[in-house]
Amino acid sequence: MLEQRPWLKNYPDEIPSTLTYKNQQVQDYLKRAAEDNPEKIAIHFMGKETTYKDIYESALKFAGYLQEIGIEKGDRVAIMLPNMPASVISYYGILMAGGVVVQTNPLYMERELEYQMKDSGAKAIITMDILFPRVTKVMPQTDLQHVIVTAIKDYLPFPKNLIYPFIQKKQYGIVVNVNHEGNQHLLTEILKQPKRELKEYDFNSDDELALLQYTGGTTGFPKGVMLTHRNLVANAAMCRAWLYKTKPGQEIVLGILPFFHVYGMTTVLILSVMDANKMVLLPKFDAETTLKTIQKQRPTLFPGAPTIYIGLLNHPDLKKYDLSSIDSCISGSAALPVEVQQKFEEVTGGKLVEGYGLTESSPVTHANFLWDRPRVKGSIGVPWPDTDAAIFSMETGEALPAGEVGEIAVKGPQVMKGYWNRPEDTAETLRDGWLLTGDLGYMDEDGYFYVVDRKKDMIIAGGYNIYPREIEEVLYEHPAVQEVVAAGIPDPYRGETVKAYIVLKEGAKVSEDELNKFARKHLAAFKAPRLYEFRDELPKTAVGKILRRALVDEEKKKLNNEQEKRA
Known part of the structure; x- marks a missing residue:
């Protein structure tokens, strides 16, 4: 089946099976966009717009300043920012300086931040004013030598820029003042300075690191995924090929997915610049703000995650807003319930399809077709150009025929170089060029792939293998359910038992x-949840992925406490 690559027969004529990739750096896209479209709007942020020329000039100044303070080729520089103009400027500026970007979640607390800075060996970090105290506390324990500070107000139009500090003080209870001196730097001051001549470095896109992207750490300590310029350029080119009906330079891309998540970084930050499209950036997801933004800014492309689409669909005032500008959406980071997909398409008139990928593959490897092909229910789609995929047996490690469940493995130019300073983990995950994803799934006769669950999330109850995703798909069909996650919790008799955590619609x-009767009508008795818990919200990552493992850990803690009390 693999030799035949059955998925290729499904490709529309407009999507080639293989692409040509230039030996270039990611920042070359910004240079080209600024040269070809200098006055084109690159970013809309909370009422203020910035051109490609201005973003490029700012990135050049930032790059020169980094080299001036000692950043050399291969040095790691961290970005701890929400989506805002400074996150675009700093990302491309670090690459121009020859540095390696370390994307860092702004929600990280000191322990998490210290771990990532130590592990990456970052020499400098750019962050927000309100996060400055957190960063300075961990600096003595790390290799950080410089902290560069920016603020939301710096990118707001008048009079919002004057009002925002008061809103920030009320919201966070602090006002932070940083002086541009010593190892503390202000981005506003850096951008006032003239451009410096940049040092030139030898470059090979196959080997040159662009990014250390840390995995979520839901199954242990986060690992730094080494992504090269080649990896990122290849995945962006694949994405462009998949979106063959879009018009480069004319699309408006809604940037809600955070850039510190690899999916947002590739599909918004890189692809938008690659095509000189306009990015409409939001620093965080808020359903009402997002609906207002869509109505006013008229975005056409909307990469997202299921919880974002669910949040919008369940807003009580949804019908008041015009979402008809949205043409194309690829959902990633978690399984997309079929009910959500259908309803979102009804509301917008656009297309929403599920894709698949992981940090280690820059991130996309599969997606459904947006146009010209019928929808395949429940599938993550087919492999992208130049991407091979197979199902490997967990027992023998050999490729399995169509229809059999095993571990999904992928191979292609977007697959990582390896894990930072973790040769054993790299050897375990990369085998003979194949990336073992840790996801269980199967391929059908036509080359469409299906995820049944994470290998580590599979529930084994009474000897039966149970896949949480199957249970969740059923419960999502109940009209009262807004969000659901199923997990295996400890059970003294069955080993594990299925528990469903439910958030109801308003x-x-x-x-x-x-709910139990509904589940048992659609599921075999051994799969149906034995326990239900209603919650106001579910624990999630910054990109909206539900943290199943956090719920399991809660249950284990409860069980341990009960056992201690009995003892």
């Missing part, structure tokens, strides 16, 4: 008994 009511 104003909806349903009993545990009613």
Whole structure:
């Protein structure tokens, strides 16, 4: 089946099976966009717009300043920012200086931040004023030598820039003042300075690191994924080929997915610049703000995650907003429930399809077709150009035929170089050029792939293998359910038992008994949840992925406490 690559017969004529990749750096896209479209709007941010020329000039100044303070080729520089103009300027500026970007979640607390800075060996970090105290506390324990500070107000139009500090003080309870001196630097001051001549370095896109992107750490300490310029350029080119009906330079891209998540970075930060499209950036997801932004700014491309689409669909005032500008959406980071997909397409008139990938593959490897092909229910789609995929047996490690469940493995130019300073983990995950994803799934006769679950999330109850995603798909069909996650929790008799955590739609009511009857109507008895818990919200990552492992850990803690009390 693999030799035949059955998925290629499904490709529309407009999508080539293989692409040509230039030996170039990611920042070359910004240079070209600024040269070809200098006055084109690159960023809309909270009412203020910035051109490609201005972004490029700012990135050049930032790059020169980094070299001036001692950043050399291969040095790691961290970005700890939400989506804002400074995150675009600093990303491309670090690459121009020859540095390696370390994307860092602004929600990280001191322990998490210290771990990542130590592990990456970052020499400098750019962050927000309100995060400055957190950064300075960890600096003595790390290799950080410089901290560069920016602020939301610096990128707001008048009079918002004057009002925002008061809003920030009310929201966070602090006002931070940083002086541009010593090892503390202000981005506003840096950008007032003249451009410096940049040192030139030898470059090979196959080997040259662009990014250390840390995995979420939901299954242990986060690992730094080494992504090269070649990896990122290749995945962006694949994405452009997949979106063959879009018009470069004419699209408006909604940037809600955070750039510190690899999916947002590739599909918004890199692809938008590659095509000189306009980015509409939001520093965080808020359903009402997003609906207002869509109505006013008229975005056409909307990469997102299921929880974002769910949040919008369940807003009580959804019908008041015009979302008809949205043409194309690829959902990633978690399974997309079919009900959500159908409803979102009804509301917008656009296309929403599920894709698949992981940090280690820059990130996309599969997606459904947006146009010219019928929808395949429940599938993550087919491999992208130049991407091979297979299902390997967990027992023998050999490729399995169509229809059999095993571990999904992928191979292609977007696959990482390896894990930073972790040769054993690299050897375990990369085998003979194949990236073992840790996801269980199967391929059908036509080359469409299906994820049944994470290998580590599979529930084994009474000897049966149970896949949480199957249970969740069923419960999402209940009209009262807004969000659901199923998990295996400790059970003294069955080993594990299935528990469903439910968030209800606003104003909806349903009993545990009613949900149980509904589940058992659609699932075999051994798969149906034995326990239900209703919650106001579910624990999530910054990109909106539900943290199943956090719920399991809660249950284990409860069980341990009960056992200690009995003892």
